[in-house]
Structure formats: C-alpha cells, structure tokens
Amino acid sequence: MSRKLLTLSLTATLMGGTAFAEVPRVAVDIAPVHSLVARVMDSVGTPDLIVKVGASPHEYSLRPSEAKALQEADLVFWIGPDLTPWLTDTIETLAPDAAVTELLETDGTIELEFREGALFEAHDDHEEGEHGDDDDHKEDGDHADEAHDDHEEEGHEDDDHDDEDEAGHEGHDHGAHDPHAWLSPQNAMSWLNVIAGQLSAADPDNAGAYFANAAAGRAEIKVLIGEVTATLDPVRDGRFIVFHDAYQYFEMDFNFPASGAISIGDASDPSPARIAQIQGRIAEQGIDCVLAEPQFNPSLVATVLDGTDAKTGILDPLGSDLKPGAALYPQLIRNLSTALAGCM
Structure with a gap:
C-alpha cells in the first residue's frame, strides 16, 4: 500500500472512531414508552422492546430474545415496579451494569393514586390540587414544571387504603400510584426530555440529535392534544x-x-360484587358505553352489558395492533379518543 493510501486509511479509521462511535444499546419495557425512546433516538439508533406488543405487562414471561436485549443493554427505560413487579429482579439480574431509568420516579411526572372501588365520581377528588394548575401545565410539557412537585410527596402520605371497598379492591396488593402514566400526554412530553438527557449522558456525541428529536416530539404531542380535545368535545356529556x-x-x-x-x-x-356494582351504575346513570380491551376476556364485558342498552367498544392502552416505533405513541392516544367518541 502506498504511503498516501495508508494515510487515508488511517485517517478514515480515526474519523470513524470519533464520528461514528457505537450508539448505546437501549432496552424499554412496553410499546408506548418504546415509542417515546424511538422518537428521541430517531436517525441515531433503535431501542429494543422487552414486553411484546399486545401482551399484558402486569404478568409476562420473557422470550430468549427479550432476555438477551436486557443483558446487552447499556440503558433501560421502564415505567417501574408498580406496572411490572416481575421485571424488578429481572433487570437487576440481567442488566446489573445498565443505567436504569424508572420513569414514574422522574422529576415532573404526574402521579395519581390508585382509585379504590368499582365506581368513580367525576374527577375522583383530583379535580383540584392533585393535577396542579392545569392551564400552566398544558402550556409547557417540560419536566421542569414545578406545579406538580408536591404531587409525588402527597401521594406517599396516604398509602393506607385500609379495607375500603373490599369487593372493589379484590384483595390484591399494589403500589402507591397508578402506573398507567404514559396515557397522560403531559407525562410523555416530560419523559421525552428525561430520555434525551439519559441518552446524552451515555452518548454525548449525539446529544444534539437526542434533544432536537425530543423537542420535535413534544411539539408533535402538543398538536396531538388539540386533535384529541376536538374529537372528545362533541361527546363530553356521555358516560x-x-x-x-x-x-x-x-x-x-x-x-x-x-x-x-x-x-x-x-x-x-x-x-361478583364488583360486577353487580357496575351493573347498578349502568342502570342508574344510563351509561352510554362499556369498553373492552384486546388483551383481556371479552366475556366479562358481555356479562356487564347483559340486560342494558349500553353500547360496547374497545380501548387499547398499549397499542397492540400498532407497529412498534416512534409513530405508535401519538396513534395510541389518537385511537383512544376516536374509540371513545365512536362508542358514544
């Protein structure tokens, strides 16, 4: 090899090591969160999904490929043990050296306590205070929003559910907070910043791309919020x-x-007592719609609907019929609104 070619070869090798450094391997628990991570990693890398699309995250057995993705992960993003308690030990065992982000515990995340009992009153006592200043919150999805700083602290002061409505509680233990927090677009916007920060710490060469993608993702979600609001406005009187x-x-x-x-x-x-409560609520309030889910037994919904005039539809909180990737999250939220409006 000539001296000139050797010089070019060495230069290309050195530049490649700098400009094309290996992107971190990232593992994510569920498809909606995976979608947010994929949005932040757009054009840089692709995260691995741990719980396959369409499966219930509450109970799940990892496939070998999913366990391998955890073993190889440099970063792990997950909702937390309130959603997937089985994943706690699995992460500690398979990914002991990974940087793990429990999204429910990140600054700026809105956390709501579990609702006990089968029946809900409007806003379930969260209408004021626990959701913070709603107008301020909707103006800015950044995780620096201080309107909710006190929310997490307040949530831990009342972990005692005692024996309230045993029929509704079914005797099961759960954490202090409802883990389905990804269904708040406000949380999603906050998490985009968190995800970008964690990725940038692990991969500073691509920090600019991560934060630019997060900003674009937040802008997209703000537009989405307007779309969903417009879809729901005509049916707000429905139950x-x-x-x-x-x-x-x-x-x-x-x-x-x-x-x-x-x-x-x-x-x-x-x-049976809880089902009876729901049937009573349908009769008393003239419920318009009872919504099933693709992951669970439809016969329960049929039992509840028996003898009523309520319609039925399907809500999918996980996007089980959607392709994993950056587009899944906004389509998931959009689908919830269209399913609700259509059932009304």
Whole structure:
C-alpha cells in the first residue's frame, strides 16, 4: 500500500472512531414508552422492546430474545415496579451494569393514586390540587414544571387504603400510584426530555440529535392534544365504563372522566360484587358505553352489558395492533379518543 493510501486509511479509521462511535444499546419495557425512546433516538439508533406488543405487562414471561436485549443493554427505560413487579429482579439480574431509568420516579411526572372501588365520581377528588394548575401545565410539557412537585410527596402520605371497598379492591396488593402514566400526554412530553438527557449522558456525541428529536416530539404531542380535545368535545356529556382502571391519566388530561371500571388497575378478575356494582351504575346513570380491551376476556364485558342498552367498544392502552416505533405513541392516544367518541 502506498504511503498516501495508508494515510487515508488511517485517517478514515480515526474519523470513524470519533464520528461514528457505537450508539448505546437501549432496552424499554412496553410499546408506548418504546415509542417515546424511538422518537428521541430517531436517525441515531433503535431501542429494543422487552414486553411484546399486545401482551399484558402486569404478568409476562420473557422470550430468549427479550432476555438477551436486557443483558446487552447499556440503558433501560421502564415505567417501574408498580406496572411490572416481575421485571424488578429481572433487570437487576440481567442488566446489573445498565443505567436504569424508572420513569414514574422522574422529576415532573404526574402521579395519581390508585382509585379504590368499582365506581368513580367525576374527577375522583383530583379535580383540584392533585393535577396542579392545569392551564400552566398544558402550556409547557417540560419536566421542569414545578406545579406538580408536591404531587409525588402527597401521594406517599396516604398509602393506607385500609379495607375500603373490599369487593372493589379484590384483595390484591399494589403500589402507591397508578402506573398507567404514559396515557397522560403531559407525562410523555416530560419523559421525552428525561430520555434525551439519559441518552446524552451515555452518548454525548449525539446529544444534539437526542434533544432536537425530543423537542420535535413534544411539539408533535402538543398538536396531538388539540386533535384529541376536538374529537372528545362533541361527546363530553356521555358516560362510559372501562374494562380496567387504567385510564385516569387520560381522563385527567382531557377532562373526560369514566364512571367506573370492571376490574382494578392490574386487570385481575373482578368479584361478583364488583360486577353487580357496575351493573347498578349502568342502570342508574344510563351509561352510554362499556369498553373492552384486546388483551383481556371479552366475556366479562358481555356479562356487564347483559340486560342494558349500553353500547360496547374497545380501548387499547398499549397499542397492540400498532407497529412498534416512534409513530405508535401519538396513534395510541389518537385511537383512544376516536374509540371513545365512536362508542358514544
């Protein structure tokens, strides 16, 4: 090889090591969060999804490829043990050296306590205070929003659910907070910043791309919020029952409260007493719609609907029929609004 060619070869090698440094391997628990991470990593890399699309995250057995993705991960993003308690030990075992981000515990995240019982009153006592200054919050999705700083602290002061509505609680243990926080677009905007920060710390060469992608993602979600609000406005007088209590973050963001849930937050089978409560609520309030989910037994919804005039539809909190990737999250939120409006 000539001296000139050797010089060019060495230069290209050195430049490649600098400009094209290896992108961190990233593992993410569920498809909606995976979508947010994919949006931040757009044009830089592709995260791995741990819980396959369409599966319930409450209980899940990892496939070998998913376990391998965790083993190889430099960073892990997950909602936290309130959603996937089985994943706590798995992460510690398979990814002990990874930088792990529990999104429910990040600054700026809105956290709502679990609702106990089958029946909900409008806003379930969260209308004031716990959601902070709603107007200020909607103006800025950045995680620096101080309107919710006190929310997490308040949530830990009342971990005692005692024996309130045993039929509704079904005797199951859960964490202090409802983990379905990704259904708040406000949280999603906050998490885009968190994700960009963590990726940039691990991969400073691509920090500019990560933060630019996060900013673009927040702008897209702000447009999405306007679309969803316009979809729901014509049917705000309607009343609906959900399959399991997974939607209060969406309800709060869009001021569109459910009247009750057939199952509790972990989608465990409801007791006969709870089903009877829901059936009573449908009759008393003239419920317009009872919504099923693709992940769970439709016969429970059929039982609840028996003898009523309520319509039925499907809400999918995980995007089980959507392709994983950056486009999944906004389409998931959009689908929730169209399903609700259509059922009304």
